[in-house]
Amino acid sequence: MNNSDEVFEALAACFRVLSEPTRLKIMHAVCEKEMSVSQIVEELGATQTNISRHLGLMHRGGVLLRRKQGSQVYYRLADAAMADICRSVCSRIAGQLDARQPLRGALMKLMPRKRAAARPAPSRAAR
Amino acid sequence: MNNSDEVFEALAACFRVLSEPTRLKIMHAVCEKEMSVSQIVEELGATQTNISRHLGLMHRGGVLLRRKQGSQVYYRLADAAMADICRSVCSRIAGQLDARQPLRGALMKLMPRKRAAARPAPSRAAR
């Protein structure tokens, strides 16, 4: 009984990570290839402070993995299933949004299917 | 470009609905059978005010459907895909929680698969 309370709490916490546009943009940026903080900052056009904070939150939430290389820190998706879930919801809300505007196209271009986990490591970049 | 901003916003809004334990409990209660507000209140042991507010939010968010019958209002899942998504995330976090406690069992019992859209019509009041 009270046991399931903890489950609902954990489940809610997981969804809470995904309940912020900036964090979803980060997921979108990172779902294909690992990226450093500054790369994400540039791609999203947000401040370093804000991105860093969101990245920390997503990492603590178990959504992103962290890899430190020199002074840069690279983040990548911890689980491809999370991107799948985003895609599911995307296609689910596509119809609703489409009723107002032709956004289905934009939706489908988001959260593209993963191909490979490319690492900007020295030599190898494939996997 | 700016077009996708709206998509991320909508996606985040969708996840925000699921980012609250009480709302997830409601989803769990309603994912099998349609239920009235007072039934949900009793099952969750929460106040009527709070449940009603959450139900309104979930309905406006497109997650629940509303059906009025007399003075009662019945709510049910608008889309079985939402329950599927909850189940996905449940099984995803099962491992993480299991590392701390044996909660996998509790997780698996949550959000059971839907069988039929049973309506609490006049006579039947099963369970």
Added chain:
DNA sequence: TCGTAATATGCGCATGTGCGCATATGGTTT
């Protein structure tokens, strides 16, 4: 019609959250 049950909502409070500014921390280069 009046009382009662079922549901929704205005108000206020406590707490959570996103953000920017300034600054700290750690690594790299000269």
Added chain:
DNA sequence: AAACCATATGCGCACATGCGCATATTACGA
């Protein structure tokens, strides 16, 4: 060592959110 990059974090502010209390609204039965 010093200057410089990349990233993280303390602080404060504006705003959102969950909740309960009281009350409004609607439907139904006596």
